[in-house]
Amino acid sequence: MPLLEHLRELKNRLIKALIGLAVGAVGGWFLYDPLIVALQEPVNRISEHTGGISALNFPSIASAFDFKIQMAVMIGLVISSPVWIYQVWAFVMPGLTTKEKHYSLGFMVVAVPLFLLGIFMGWTVLPQIVHALTQFTPAYVNNQIDVREYVEFVTRLLLSLGIAFIVPVGLVAANMIGVLPGKVILKAWRITVFLVFVLSAIAAPGADALSMFMLAVPLLVLFFAAIGICLLNDRRRERRRAKAAAETDAAAGVATSREDLEKF
Template identity: 40%
Template sequence: MQPTRVGKGVMPLTEHLRELRHRLVASMLALAITTVVGWLLRGWLLHQLTGPACTITHVHGIGQPTRQCHNGLLVNTGILSPLSLSFKVALTAGVILASPVWSYQLWAFIAPGLYKREKKYALGFAFAAVPLFFGGSYLAYEVFPKALQVLTSFNPSSFSLSLPGDEFLGFFLRMVLVFGLSFEMPLLMVLLNYLGIVSADRLRSWWRQTVFLIFVFAAVATPTGDPLTMTVLAVPICVLYFLALVVATLHDRAGERRLAGSPDGQLDDHQASAPDLTPSALDLPEPVNISRLVSAQPTAAHPDDPT
């Protein structure tokens, strides 16, 4: 079985699989514990989630008004719906609470196969991606009440309205994912620039088209489709886009300065660069244990030996 290179050493495939199993078990154990915590807090979590829907006053629902929800909009349909809704809320909370554990396990599994520079880039982008995603998720939570107000305003006054629990929770999670992932788009542009795929000049020349596409994406991605919600999503992404453009510009200028200081930086395309004559260390073979080899060889038979 061919070993796989990991950093400065090697690791067989079986060791990779064994380590992957260990990482998965640790992540699943953390997820199980945090899901139990989410189950214990499901009442408070449901109250925080359903608050925007229960404060709507211009519509009335078919459900029985309760102390926490006076308009009766939220209902559960089916015998298993209450259990399913509670479990989904607990599992969602468990995934969020366990994110430090499973994200660390993912990083610990990948990091040994990366070089020092790759580790630096990966850590930098990971530390930037987490606050960007949570920033978009928080914005979705703030926009969520307005989205419900807009959508329920289309209900005719002669009709009652009901919001099934699963549909309500799915609508909220879709908004959180859309807003959170959309905030990662500028970070993707910086990543493409650091990999040398797209230059800062090219990104700068596309700014008009990019801003237009951001507003189109916001109009399509937001579930309400109203101009206010679209603008609330599009404007922060545009700001992050221009910040990413600044980071890409600084990165390209730093690369140009390094290239200008190199002796091969001013060469034409048809000119060859100077050969690299820097000596490198060689992988020396392991020392041979002579005594062990001699003891392992069979002894020669004596001529007078009757055997």
């Protein structure tokens, strides 16, 4: 395809993605209030322990309106993700080989549910995290939390756990393309287990260890499942190489006929 056709195709894909984002933002405008109520619930519980006033705070007159528009766009980006992800896929797909298409499609099919699972786990432990980080507030002292900083904190938490859940898929993808052998991943299992528990302790710093294990166990299961898949793929790759080498040696031991030599 000529360069001009590529640019025209890119423009069409961008327009479709922006239309999907606009439709999703309209839906995000109406979902804004229920989402803020759900986000505010852990903050409201702070007063039960401190005795003071705890609430989300808008620092200026127009900040509430600006924040609602930003949140509507952010929610619309999430709602319209199937649309713009497909547009990116459709633009890149013609340049991929059949094998690359299968690998990339398999990666998307597995990574998206795991990413959503990580976000769900982060949402589950959010109240415990808010309680753990605000339990040092002195008695009868108010917690007026800036709503922008709070939403940014929640977003980072959810994205961090979502990305943590798709790291094993990235390891498998790196192994499939021959960059990272399974034995190399297996050698680092002690460090990985330690880092998983550290991440779980940071993400769920409550007084009980149940929240930490609720995050650590799924991550460890995914990690060791990824190791198993990588080792099986390495074994399959070695068998294929051995078979190809054996066929090459067998062909090298066969004398070339006079007819083939004359043709050559």
